[in-house]
Amino acid sequence: MPDIEIRNLTKVYDESGNKIVAVDDVDLTIEDGEFVTLVGPSGCGKTTTLRCVAGLNKPTSGTIKFGDRDVTHKPVQERNIALLFQDIALYPHMSVQENMAYGLKITGFSREERIARVEEAAELLQITDQLKKMPADLSGGQQQRVALGRSLVRDPEIFLFDEPMSDLDAKLKAELRPVIEKVTDEIGCPTLYVTHDQEEAMTMSDRVAVINDGKLAQVAPPKEVYDEPNSQFVSQFIGQPSTQFFDGNVRSVNGTAELAVSDYRFNLASDGLEGWAGEDVRVGLRPQYIQVSDDPAAGIPATHLLDEPLGDATHSFFDTEFGEVVVVTDPDFDGNGEEYSLIFREDDIQLYDATSGVRIA
Amino acid sequence: MPDIEIRNLTKVYDESGNKIVAVDDVDLTIEDGEFVTLVGPSGCGKTTTLRCVAGLNKPTSGTIKFGDRDVTHKPVQERNIALLFQDIALYPHMSVQENMAYGLKITGFSREERIARVEEAAELLQITDQLKKMPADLSGGQQQRVALGRSLVRDPEIFLFDEPMSDLDAKLKAELRPVIEKVTDEIGCPTLYVTHDQEEAMTMSDRVAVINDGKLAQVAPPKEVYDEPNSQFVSQFIGQPSTQFFDGNVRSVNGTAELAVSDYRFNLASDGLEGWAGEDVRVGLRPQYIQVSDDPAAGIPATHLLDEPLGDATHSFFDTEFGEVVVVTDPDFDGNGEEYSLIFREDDIQLYDATSGVRIA
Amino acid sequence: MASETGESIRPGRTYIPWDDLPVKRETVAGVGTILPVVVLYLLIAVLPIAFAFWASLHHIHTLNPEWQWAGLANYREVLNISTFWGSLWRGIIYMVGSTLLQLAVGLWMALVLNRITRGQKLLTAVVFTAYLIPTIIVSLVAMRVFDPAGGVFQMMGAEWFGLWGGREAPLGSRDWAMRLLILIGTWKFAVFVTIFTLAQLRAIPDRFYEAAKVCGANRWQMFRDITLPRLMGIVLVVVLLRSVFMFNKFDIIWQLTEGGPGNATTTLPVLAYKTVYTDQAYGLANAISVVMFLFLLASAIVYFKIFNPSEEVETTT
Amino acid sequence: MSQSEPPGGIFGLSYDGEMRVTEALKLVSTAIIVIVGAWPIYWMTQLAFTQYGTVESSVTVFPTPDIFTFDNFTVLTQPEMYTYMFNTVVVAIGTIVTVVLVSLLAGYGLARLEFPQKENFARILLIGYLFSPIVIGIPLYQIWQNIGLLGTRTGLIIALSAISMPFAVWLMWKYIMTIPAAHEEAAWVDGASRWRGFRDVVVPQCRPAIIAAALFAFALAWNDFTFAQILLPQTDTTTFAPGILRAMGQAQFLPDAYLMAISLAMTLPPLLFAYFMQSYLLKGFQVRAL
Amino acid sequence: LGGGGGSDDEVHFITDYYNGAWESLWGDLESQFEDETDFQMNIEEGGMSGTQEGRLAQLIQAGNPPDANTSTFDQVADIWSTDQLEPVNDVVSAIEEVNGELNAGGAFLGEGDEIYQIPHGVYVSNFQYRADVYEELGLDEPETFSDVLENAQAIDEAGGPFEDMRGYGLAGAPTGKSQDELLVLLASAGISGIGLRWKDPDAREELEIHWPEDTVTQVLEYIKQLSQYSPDPTSIGWADSLSQWVQGQYGQCYHLNAWPVGVTAQAAEGQDSQEAKEGLRHVARSTEIIAYPMLDGVDPSENWLSAPAPDGYHIFSNGGNTEGAKEWFEWVYADSMEQTASFYEADPGRFLPTYSDVIESDPFRNQALFQEHEHLLEKLEYVQDEIWGNHYGSVDEANTSSPESLYMQRQWFYGEMVNRVVTDSMGVQEAYEWGYSQLEEAFADAQEQFA
Numbered sequence A, B: 001m002p003d004i005e006i007r008n009l010t011k012v013y014d015e016s017g018n019k020i021v022a023v024d025d026v027d028l029t030i031e032d033g034e035f036v037t038l039v040g041p042s043g044c045g046k047t048t049t050l051r052c053v054a055g056l057n058k059p060t061s062g063t064i065k066f067g068d069r070d071v072t073h074k075p076v077q078e079r080n081i082a083l084l085f086q087d088i089a090l091y092p093h094m095s096v097q098e099n100m101a102y103g104l105k106i107t108g109f110s111r112e113e114r115i116a117r118v119e120e121a122a123e124l125l126q127i128t129d130q131l132k133k134m135p136a137d138l139s140g141g142q143q144q145r146v147a148l149g150r151s152l153v154r155d156p157e158i159f160l161f162d163e164p165m166s167d168l169d170a171k172l173k174a175e176l177r178p179v180i181e182k183v184t185d186e187i188g189c190p191t192l193y194v195t196h197d198q199e200e201a202m203t204m205s206d207r208v209a210v211i212n213d214g215k216l217a218q219v220a221p222p223k224e225v226y227d228e229p230n231s232q233f234v235s236q237f238i239g240q241p242s243t244q245f246f247d248g249n250v251r252s253v254n255g256t257a258e259l260a261v262s263d264y265r266f267n268l269a270s271d272g273l274e275g276w277a278g279e280d281v282r283v284g285l286r287p288q289y290i291q292v293s294d295d296p297a298a299g300i301p302a303t304h305l306l307d308e309p310l311g312d313a314t315h316s317f318f319d320t321e322f323g324e325v326v327v328v329t330d331p332d333f334d335g336n337g338e339e340y341s342l343i344f345r346e347d348d349i350q351l352y353d354a355t356s357g358v359r360i361a
Numbered sequence C: 001m002a003s004e005t006g007e008s009i010r011p012g013r014t015y016i017p018w019d020d021l022p023v024k025r026e027t028v029a030g031v032g033t034i035l036p037v038v039v040l041y042l043l044i045a046v047l048p049i050a051f052a053f054w055a056s057l058h059h060i061h062t063l064n065p066e067w068q069w070a071g072l073a074n075y076r077e078v079l080n081i082s083t084f085w086g087s088l089w090r091g092i093i094y095m096v097g098s099t100l101l102q103l104a105v106g107l108w109m110a111l112v113l114n115r116i117t118r119g120q121k122l123l124t125a126v127v128f129t130a131y132l133i134p135t136i137i138v139s140l141v142a143m144r145v146f147d148p149a150g151g152v153f154q155m156m157g158a159e160w161f162g163l164w165g166g167r168e169a170p171l172g173s174r175d176w177a178m179r180l181l182i183l184i185g186t187w188k189f190a191v192f193v194t195i196f197t198l199a200q201l202r203a204i205p206d207r208f209y210e211a212a213k214v215c216g217a218n219r220w221q222m223f224r225d226i227t228l229p230r231l232m233g234i235v236l237v238v239v240l241l242r243s244v245f246m247f248n249k250f251d252i253i254w255q256l257t258e259g260g261p262g263n264a265t266t267t268l269p270v271l272a273y274k275t276v277y278t279d280q281a282y283g284l285a286n287a288i289s290v291v292m293f294l295f296l297l298a299s300a301i302v303y304f305k306i307f308n309p310s311e312e313v314e315t316t317t
Numbered sequence D: 001m002s003q004s005e006p007p008g009g010i011f012g013l014s015y016d017g018e019m020r021v022t023e024a025l026k027l028v029s030t031a032i033i034v035i036v037g038a039w040p041i042y043w044m045t046q047l048a049f050t051q052y053g054t055v056e057s058s059v060t061v062f063p064t065p066d067i068f069t070f071d072n073f074t075v076l077t078q079p080e081m082y083t084y085m086f087n088t089v090v091v092a093i094g095t096i097v098t099v100v101l102v103s104l105l106a107g108y109g110l111a112r113l114e115f116p117q118k119e120n121f122a123r124i125l126l127i128g129y130l131f132s133p134i135v136i137g138i139p140l141y142q143i144w145q146n147i148g149l150l151g152t153r154t155g156l157i158i159a160l161s162a163i164s165m166p167f168a169v170w171l172m173w174k175y176i177m178t179i180p181a182a183h184e185e186a187a188w189v190d191g192a193s194r195w196r197g198f199r200d201v202v203v204p205q206c207r208p209a210i211i212a213a214a215l216f217a218f219a220l221a222w223n224d225f226t227f228a229q230i231l232l233p234q235t236d237t238t239t240f241a242p243g244i245l246r247a248m249g250q251a252q253f254l255p256d257a258y259l260m261a262i263s264l265a266m267t268l269p270p271l272l273f274a275y276f277m278q279s280y281l282l283k284g285f286q287v288r289a290l
Numbered sequence E: 001l002g003g004g005g006g007s008d009d010e011v012h013f014i015t016d017y018y019n020g021a022w023e024s025l026w027g028d029l030e031s032q033f034e035d036e037t038d039f040q041m042n043i044e045e046g047g048m049s050g051t052q053e054g055r056l057a058q059l060i061q062a063g064n065p066p067d068a069n070t071s072t073f074d075q076v077a078d079i080w081s082t083d084q085l086e087p088v089n090d091v092v093s094a095i096e097e098v099n100g101e102l103n104a105g106g107a108f109l110g111e112g113d114e115i116y117q118i119p120h121g122v123y124v125s126n127f128q129y130r131a132d133v134y135e136e137l138g139l140d141e142p143e144t145f146s147d148v149l150e151n152a153q154a155i156d157e158a159g160g161p162f163e164d165m166r167g168y169g170l171a172g173a174p175t176g177k178s179q180d181e182l183l184v185l186l187a188s189a190g191i192s193g194i195g196l197r198w199k200d201p202d203a204r205e206e207l208e209i210h211w212p213e214d215t216v217t218q219v220l221e222y223i224k225q226l227s228q229y230s231p232d233p234t235s236i237g238w239a240d241s242l243s244q245w246v247q248g249q250y251g252q253c254y255h256l257n258a259w260p261v262g263v264t265a266q267a268a269e270g271q272d273s274q275e276a277k278e279g280l281r282h283v284a285r286s287t288e289i290i291a292y293p294m295l296d297g298v299d300p301s302e303n304w305l306s307a308p309a310p311d312g313y314h315i316f317s318n319g320g321n322t323e324g325a326k327e328w329f330e331w332v333y334a335d336s337m338e339q340t341a342s343f344y345e346a347d348p349g350r351f352l353p354t355y356s357d358v359i360e361s362d363p364f365r366n367q368a369l370f371q372e373h374e375h376l377l378e379k380l381e382y383v384q385d386e387i388w389g390n391h392y393g394s395v396d397e398a399n400t401s402s403p404e405s406l407y408m409q410r411q412w413f414y415g416e417m418v419n420r421v422v423t424d425s426m427g428v429q430e431a432y433e434w435g436y437s438q439l440e441e442a443f444a445d446a447q448e449q450f451a
């Protein structure tokens, strides 16, 4: 099976005169068998990118290749892709069986073969006993399984997903995630998965492509995106609760760079910060890496506001001189509105350019 | 403001002859100012309970009191409640301002007072600049804020929510949760909040009422529900990923109870197990409390299947002789499909009656 | 895989490479889809109307194939004949009276049908049937029930309410003919309003009412603040359609009263018809039709300007 | 929005009282609808079973055994009567089929394809309804003669279809817009051509709109008098409405009771149509704006 | 199926001689004719009043007139006056050889020697009443309008078996019958119905308006009175009056020939149940026909009825197949007396044969319906001999037969006047004045057209 090569993809919508650049010069290669997730906030151009790959939209410029076949100008019917939509798009007037067999029927498979293939797929997806039902009688999760099955039976060369689970609730999502992984693994074709849910992106992908305002911000494996975000945007977008940001300033003290946040000073071990002396920076800290001390003087003083116990952890909200800060505390933590201080390791500090948001350290 | 007292509430639907017991003898008191969440799987009767409290459905039997006013047979209009729906129910033909003022208008407030109150509420909800817009021009989160505002301005005696956030995505949910908590706190009236999302239930409530198949399973503060579930159902429903269950058997060895799971033996410190000797039980373990050891012989042998990295933790799937098991591992864990063993502390084991699902230890 | 198993993937017969085509092709296809409609429209509307315009500029005796050029003489005559203004006035009364009554009755029936629980389907079907049965049958039944010989409505009107004499024919009465035409028309056509509004009513989610109830709204307030605004869009459309249809209505009037008694129910279409077949003045009749058309067109434009039924409030459901 | 009213039910009733009042109003209204709406149909039915002499001399509410008869229905056995009815059925079916096909196609084009002026197109179509059909009989006759369809049922079908068209297209256009484009796209992804996607995915989902358009076309065709009169002059091809008028003019003995029997026969098909199709129909009519 | 306009090789013939019996008769003749000749027939049913004009208008305006139609002459006067009709003298002569001489009683069938109609039958106007009712109520045969009114009142108010019977069936729909009835009533009042008379009765060159106010208003007043005893007049035209007569809805009426009798007799024989059959036979037998009574104080000899209206076939000169049409009628009528007689059988009592030998011929007299209803023949003979013979043409100058009077015949305001009076839309005086102004206008048009 081929890989997907997206080169300089740009898509401009012309909405009654004013141009909207939905996708801006995107370059992305998805290897055969690779699972790449396109993640980003609403309206950033994820769907548009995917629809260009699918052939449902025509790129304004750029090329799309499947292997060495240039499909930029090929109609969707000739691309042999599978595509799963957010609004599940099962045909409401066909039974599950018919829905799944439709693509095969179009392609001209015989009745027996259609049935055989559908049953095989149904088994894999554990929906064998739903085959006779109509889509309206299924739950959201089951519907999405059927949609998956519909794509599956056709042995597509490319698998595309557009937020297939955004209408499902958390439990169902967690249940369906392994199923999707299993299916794409089985077919072994390149997969482009669009979502705005960073958790989905993190858990499922080989690589995550974070997109912001039509441009790719970072493309890397999940752990790298989480641990080494290359911009403030990525850091904030990936990880739950979000990275907390503060305004700071880099100073050069005795040749080493020192970070000043309000009255606090931090020594930064990292190299390459010399050039930033005197510059304003944004300081990022993941809530997971902040500790809470009972001694209000041990670090930054913080007044406890609210706890959100999750069972295996608690999200605690504190009021500090830098505004509201979220900290991930342990399950038994009960702040009770008292005074604490927040402590963190200097290693865990991320620094970003205050204006461009680019990672400094 | 009054508290809510639900006594022996039962609601039977008569759907063309066959009776569906949607709510079965529910007893629940919500103190003034208390935030109680009704949580349970789809179709368990949450909405029905709430609608009975609201007066939109007539209970089959039982009473509902607000303070010492019996409202069981009072029409909705006389109950002075606020109610937020899942499907947001803003009037599409009225502007945000008009939507929020509608209740006041009905109640007979003057124009000036309406505007004043709406503005006050809008400020609290940070939607002041949306007031002139139409609902269709707002995002889901903003719409839900408006709906909240509409309830808020009326100073209700009782606040009811029916899955107000289930159509929103995770980020928006996390953002809106504190807003709801703030608002209900401010009004200080008893609040009944229905959700099927255990995370919402855990994070927002003073007490969680877990309901299953029309019956209350457990009513307790969130931590207690998480740490001390009184039944297999509650344990499984609360917490993410779900508690893992295995079949086991209690034996009496030398006067102390011993738990046998397949060929493994565990000594249980807990008292009161004597009576269970020889009985089959269900053994529950939270994925958070399972450790993974590199040494395949150190505990239960497990083949690594799949990792779902979340950034601050990883959900790892293992194949064991008891089937697939999920374990929460640390962020850097990378199983790579190799052989491991799973270890856990005997203290963390939960035991349930194999037939009734009632907690034993 | 499919190709590996030897199964060739047969593409569907004709892929039209839509996205490959220059934009023009979509235009061509789009226009292609409406072409049949255009052709039909040409046959039934454009050509005959153009013909009518042309004919209205001639003196034409209906039974004489020779036309004489008349210029605008027919139009001058139309505006000068006394029956024209009377008929226009009666036509407006008939149109406005019928439309308003149909709207009120249709809306009311929709509200009731939407609420009743038992026998809803049957009653709805019966009510809908009124719209579906041929006008001629409505006329036959109406003539029968208003017939002084054994007509039940005639009998009720005469004996129970004293509206007319026992042997009087209400359809032949100056006082009653127009009113009865409006009533009978309403019986048949109010259902048109009902169908549309009932469809809209079914589409209003309960939760809107529940939200209003929670706010303490009573039924009138709910109707005013939720039902009515939601129906407004379609009501505007239906009023437009019904007005046009009623203004042009000919068959039921002709069948029931032939424009009589005297001229009491002669509306413009009836006048045009009489002008063709009784006066044998085909050119003049066409001039009347053209004037009617212009009148309706002007009214419709004003209506669009004031109410704009094409711009509907965006709704989230 | 400026005036404010006191809380409470209408007319100062309590909410419960208000509910009882509206329930009562509902019952009364239902009764009126039954009486006014269904009653003429009942009346027609009962007269159809009453001896003709009785019908025209006195008011009878129910055909008691002494005046009950089936004889009125013998009028339906007259050959031209069932020719008329047969023709009407053929024309109605033909019209429905044509209208549905053509409006589906046009509705699809308007909803899914881009071409200039398409919004205005549908509105311009409605202008056709503004012209009174009374005087266009002569041009119609000529046009139909020229295209060789005069006196054929096909000709009438085409005329009636054309008349239904603006409305049907509008309905279909608005309805197709409510079907998610994703359904069709899914079909294309599956390899279906545009036509195939239309046929397999869009058309089946249009069922309510199809039924609504069919109803409208049916009402027109079943009702039509003017066009049949002009375009089908021959007795053996003409339809019910002109036929029955012809029969009334010609037959020198056609009592009202016979007419009621004929009317009843012509009322049954619409009644069945309305009974079985109403749920689709109401869905199909859920369009909102012009 | 024949196209409405008919193709070129077809003979397109529109006729209102069309009921069940006619239909099968036409069908037989059509196929025979087509077998024997090269012509194809296209026989179309024309509506009774109004619709046939509509059809003709369509066909003529489309440049495709039919080849022939049936109607009275005044209904095609406009067509004739624009030279669209073909003279048919030769056809009529051929028919006369078989059926005897044409007897149209001096009605206008064309100017000069040319005749433009192949007559089929004439309509003699008369008064009909139910003799059984008269007998039961002890009424006398009316001689004057007042008698009619008195009888009408008596019948109307009678109870018992005549509870539901009305006194008089008055045509008030503004169509043919009300017009005809008014013209006959006016004639029975001793004046010209259409409102025209010769300026110089001897020269017969120029017509003038003569519609004396007192007489016309008296007649209108009579009509107004009658309407009280009539079922809804606006619903009564030719067709309904027949149906209502059969059902015994009123006891007296104005009608033509023995048409109601014939229809009732035919309906009776078509009934299945013996009881219904007897009932209708009784109605048929009890229907008496007499000349229409006179306005009080006017002598029958002053009756202005001039000639009964002949009804028949007209051939269009610009039709596609004029020759074929002529041949058809010749073939149909000049074949044999049997064939001719069968036409009158199809529509019993409606027509008086226009050809002199017919009524005396055996085929005519042996009609099946006459077996049971011998009185029908008698009544027809009475109409021909007595009413036509004695009541028509009493006043010589009443014969205003001319294109202008023909033009007036087909004006619609006469019927409209009746309608306005019976519906109380206008007072008698008002209606007269309105009618008079219409008359003046129409006469002016007529003079212009035929000057």
Ligand SMILES: Nc1ncnc2c1ncn2[C@@H]1O[C@H](COP(=O)(O)OP(=O)(O)OP(=O)(O)O)[C@@H](O)[C@H]1O
Pocket: A013, A014, A015, A020, A021, A022, A040, A041, A042, A043, A044, A045, A046, A047, A048, A049, A196
């Ligand atoms: N058909 C269109 N015409 C005009 N603008 C469009 C169209 N489709 C999308 N856009 C615009 O292009 C931008 C990108 O849209 P796109 O749907 O690709 O976003 P997305 O990342 O998929 O968002 P979401 O998470 O909400 O699905 C948005 O600003 C959107 O408004």
Ligand SMILES: Nc1ncnc2c1ncn2[C@@H]1O[C@H](COP(=O)(O)OP(=O)(O)OP(=O)(O)O)[C@@H](O)[C@H]1O
Pocket: B013, B014, B015, B020, B021, B022, B040, B041, B042, B043, B044, B045, B046, B047, B048, B049, B196
């Ligand atoms: N109007 C009704 N008529 C008949 N049965 C009903 C009705 N409403 C709810 N039920 C049934 O009652 C049971 C409880 O429904 P309910 O809506 O209270 O569940 P829920 O807990 O709110 O579920 P969800 O999470 O899906 O909203 C279900 O089995 C449902 O099918």
Ligand SMILES: [Mg+2]
Pocket: A046, A047, A048, A162
């Ligand atoms: Mg998207």
Ligand SMILES: [Mg+2]
Pocket: B046, B047, B048, B162
């Ligand atoms: Mg619910």
